[in-house]
Structure formats: C-alpha cells, structure tokens
Amino acid sequence: MKLDIAVLGAGPAGLGAGYRLARQSRAHWMIFESTGRIGGLSSSRVDAKGFTWDIGGHVIFSGYPLFNKVVERALGADALTHTRESYIRTAGRFIPFPLQNNIHSLPPRAMRECLEGLIAVEQRGDTAIPAHFGDWIPWRLGDGISRHFMTPYNSKLWASPLEEMGYYWIENRISVPASSEIINAAKKKAVNHSWGPNATFHFPRRGGTGGLFIQIAAGFAPHISLRHEAVRVDVKRKTITFHNGSKVSYGSLITTAPLDHFVKKMLNAPEPDILRAAAGLKHNSGLVVGIGINRFIKNSRCWVYFPDTAVPFYRVTYFSNYSPFNVPRPGAQTSFMCEISTGITQKRNASTIVKETVDGLVKSGLIRPNDRRRIASAWMLKVPYLYPIPSLRRDAALGPIEQFLRQHNISSVGRFGGWRYETGNMDHSFIAGHDAAAALL
Numbered sequence: 001m002k003l004d005i006a007v008l009g010a011g012p013a014g015l016g017a018g019y020r021l022a023r024q025s026r027a028h029w030m031i032f033e034s035t036g037r038i039g040g041l042s043s044s045r046v047d048a049k050g051f052t053w054d055i056g057g058h059v060i061f062s063g064y065p066l067f068n069k070v071v072e073r074a075l076g077a078d079a080l081t082h083t084r085e086s087y088i089r090t091a092g093r094f095i096p097f098p099l100q101n102n103i104h105s106l107p108p109r110a111m112r113e114c115l116e117g118l119i120a121v122e123q124r125g126d127t128a129i130p131a132h133f134g135d136w137i138p139w140r141l142g143d144g145i146s147r148h149f150m151t152p153y154n155s156k157l158w159a160s161p162l163e164e165m166g167y168y169w170i171e172n173r174i175s176v177p178a179s180s181e182i183i184n185a186a187k188k189k190a191v192n193h194s195w196g197p198n199a200t201f202h203f204p205r206r207g208g209t210g211g212l213f214i215q216i217a218a219g220f221a222p223h224i225s226l227r228h229e230a231v232r233v234d235v236k237r238k239t240i241t242f243h244n245g246s247k248v249s250y251g252s253l254i255t256t257a258p259l260d261h262f263v264k265k266m267l268n269a270p271e272p273d274i275l276r277a278a279a280g281l282k283h284n285s286g287l288v289v290g291i292g293i294n295r296f297i298k299n300s301r302c303w304v305y306f307p308d309t310a311v312p313f314y315r316v317t318y319f320s321n322y323s324p325f326n327v328p329r330p331g332a333q334t335s336f337m338c339e340i341s342t343g344i345t346q347k348r349n350a351s352t353i354v355k356e357t358v359d360g361l362v363k364s365g366l367i368r369p370n371d372r373r374r375i376a377s378a379w380m381l382k383v384p385y386l387y388p389i390p391s392l393r394r395d396a397a398l399g400p401i402e403q404f405l406r407q408h409n410i411s412s413v414g415r416f417g418g419w420r421y422e423t424g425n426m427d428h429s430f431i432a433g434h435d436a437a438a439a440l441l
C-alpha cells in the first residue's frame with residue numbers, strides 16, 4: 001500500500017490528525033493502531049461484572065474552541081457537565097483542593113505551620129531561583145504546605161526524584177496564589193473549590209471517556225486499521241513494517257507512539273546521538289485499580305488526592321459520580337477508580353495491589369470495613385506509560401530528536417509522542433495531531 005500520510009495510533013492525537021485529514025479529499029491516508037481499541041490512554045473498558053473504567057481519572061475540559069466543538073458534536077446531549085469537587089485526604093480530614101487555597105480547613109497546628117511557612121516566604125525577599133522542582137515547592141509555597149501536601153504528594157505521583165524535575169510545567173497544573181492571598185483566604189475561612197481550568201468539566205453519559213473518542217472515530221472509520229502494530233520505520237525508504245510482516249510506504253508520517261520507544265525500537269539504524277537523547281526521556285508507569293461496591297454512597301465528590309504513603313494510591317475518583325452508567329446498577333452501586341504510580345523511587349506489587357487498595361479505601365474512610373463483603377468488582381490494569389516526567393534534561397533531549405524527525409518528514413505528537421506533560425492532555429493531543437495533519441496538507 002502507498003500512502004501520502006500514515007498515522008500511528010488511534011488515541012486522541014491520531015484521531016485529531018484523522019479529523020483534519022477527513023476534511024480533505026486528495027491525500028491517501030490511514031491510521032494504524034496496535035491494539036483493537038480506539039482511544040489509547042483515553043480509552044475505556046467494561047469489566048466482566050459490567051463496570052466501566054477509564055485509565056485513571058479523565059475529565060473533559062478545554063480552552064480550544066475546535067476541541068470543544070468536536071466534543072459537543074460527538075456527545076451532544078450525552079455530555080454530562082460537572083462542577084469539580086475534589087479533596088486532599090490528610091490529617092484525618094478531607095481538605096478542599098487546592099490545599100494552598102484552603103489551609104483553614106487543616107487542623108490548627110498544621111494550618112499554623114503552613115501560615116508560618118508562607119510568612120517566611122513573604123519576608124524572605126529575593127533569593128536565588130531554585131534549581132529544581134524539589135526546591136521550588138518550599139521556596140514558593142513555604143515549608144508547611146510543602147511538608148503537609150506538596151512534597152509527599154508529588155513524590156508519590158511522579159515516583160521519581162523531585163530533584164531531577166524542572167518546574168517549567170506548573171502553569172494551570174499547580175495553584176500558586178500569592179502568600180498574602182493564601183493568608184487572607186485562611187482568615188476568611190471561605191472554602192474555595194474553583195481554582196483551575198477543570199473547575200467545570202464534561203463526561204460522556206455512556207462508554208466512559210473512551211465513548212467520546214469512539215464517536216469521533218466513527219466519522220472516518222474506514223481510515224482506521226486496528227491491530228496493526230508498527231514495529232519498524234525505515235526513514236530512507238519511507239516504509240512502515242507491521243508486526244504481521246505487512247508493509248506500507250508513506251510520504252509523511254505522524255506518530256503518536258511513545259517517543260523513546262519509537263527512537264530506540266522502531267527506527268531502523270538510529271544515529272547514536274539520537275539514541276543518547278532518547279535515553280534522557282523519563283516517564284513513570286502505573287496501575288489502575290477499579291473497585292465496584294454493591295452500595296450507593298451518596299456524596300458529590302469527584303476525586304480525592306492522597307499524599308499519605310500508608311495507602312498505595314495517589315488519587316481516587318468517585319467514578320460512579322461522573323455518570324450513573326459507569327456501574328451496571330445505577331443508584332445501587334458505587335465505583336472507585338484508584339491510580340497508583342510506579343517508577344524509580346516507588347515499586348508496587350501488582351499481585352497484591354487490589355487487596356492493598358481495598359485496605360487503603362477502608363483506612364482512609366472512603367468505604368466501610370463491611371463494604372469488603374459488598375465488593376461486586378475488583379479490576380486492575382497495568383499502564384506502562386503513565387506520565388512523561390518534566391525532567392531538567394527533557395528539552396535538551398527533545399531538541400535533536402525532533403530535528404532528526406523533521407528532516408525525515410515525521411511529526412511525533414501527543415502525550416508521549418510529544419513528551420511534554422504541560423501539553424499532554426486529551427485536548428492538547430487532539431489539537432497537536434490536527435495541526436500536524438494541517439501542516440502536511
């Protein structure tokens with residue numbers, strides 16, 4: 001087969017490319033997806049007991065008008081809208097998120113420590129700019145907030161040394177109010193849930209997050225070949241070889257496969273400096289555990305963050321609150337989706353993680369001890385690529401790789417194709433794929 005444009009991956013980025021390519025009639029193009037499923041990390045599954053699960057807590061929100069239009073067309077009246085209500089579980093309490101905007105909800109001693117830290121930040125005056133994320137946290141938010149939430153939580157989430165991470169990615173990801181604002185909010189004791197771009201979000205009524213991408217893909221289904229894993233890309237001959245031995249030739253290639261894997265395993269004869277650069281791309285991995293309970297737990301929580309190392313998960317989503325159809329018996333069951341990171345600083349045992357997760361849910365008060373008897377489903381998924389780490393060396397690694405790929409008419413886009421956490425959401429990935437395709441037309 002001879003194609004003008006080949007796309008690897010039917011996740012949001014590949015589908016963004018497809019969405020754009022489907023709006024022209026001249027180029028011959030195909031999307032090849034290694035699995036039998038649409039949506040990549042944004043896909044969903046229905047387990048053997050009928051519970052729907054995502055790959056960790058996904059919520060749909062965007063500042064891109066095009067992405068919002070695509071979502072609206074795909075979901076129509078099936079787009080449920082939620083106001084975020086999320087918490088941090090610490091000191092035996094549920095503190096409204098972001099903690100730095102709600103420190104008055106902490107126990108008095110912890111609140112005092114946070115305030116003292118903030119006052120010290122205010123009074124410190126100019127000091128040298130921190131060298132890494134690990135130092136940035138107390139430097140910007142004070143020792144108290146660092147100790148009570150930010151440092152333990154981020155260590156758990158990234159499962160990588162914070163000293164090897166930059167902090168260039170924090171805009172829209174971490175609330176950084178001025179110290180005076182935090183102190184004033186603490187005086188007023190006003191609960192503030194409203195920070196951040198996902199304060200309001202959408203979720204599909206049926207099919208989980210993946211339901212959105214299945215709808216989008218339906219618009220150009222004949223252009224998608226599932227179960228086609230690309231195993232070799234010959235940049236000189238411009239051919240792709242698939243796991244079954246079949247081959248296609250292409251004029252331009254858009255890849256959304258993890259960039260380190262693409263360079264190390266898929267490129268034929270990669271140059272040594274490109275290989276060295278790819279070794280500088282770091283990521284963590286993870287496990288997602290879904291626990292379905294035969295009891296309807298009535299509350300309006302969306303998700304809870306867990307800095308505490310006594311429980312394995314860093315975040316738990318009240319998934320049945322996103323859509324009643326995420327459980328087989330709406331109104332009679334509750335589902336919890338729990339995310340666990342693994343990486344160089346944190347290992348987990350997949351064979352015991354479900355039990356540890358249930359224990360953690362009981363310990364942190366999300367379920368009752370006797371809910372153990374009401375467990376209707378216990379589901380688990382290993383996720384080899386969870387978060388691209390915004391490391392200190394990331395951009396130095398990306399530079400030569402991107403230059404090499406450009407020279408060979410290859411765009412690598414999306415969460416792990418682009419390897420930029422700060423633009424690693426569904427909407428960013430969709431738009432990156434869309435724009436890569438537009439640039440080729």
Ligand SMILES: Cc1cc2nc3c(=O)[nH]c(=O)nc-3n(C[C@H](O)[C@H](O)[C@H](O)COP(=O)(O)OP(=O)(O)OC[C@H]3O[C@@H](n4cnc5c(N)ncnc54)[C@H](O)[C@@H]3O)c2cc1C
Binds near residue numbers: 012034057059
């Ligand atoms: C825990 C978690 C929570 C998240 N929460 C949110 C959220 O709330 N909101 C949000 O907007 N985003 C969220 N995201 C990000 C979202 O999942 C990603 O932005 C999105 O899925 C990235 O799309 P992508 O197409 O770049 O990559 P992927 O989704 O990874 O898709 C890549 C596709 O390429 C395929 N592929 C890989 N290699 C090959 C190959 N060799 N040949 C053929 N096909 C191949 C894969 O099978 C996959 O289907 C979250 C991610 C995680 C992990």
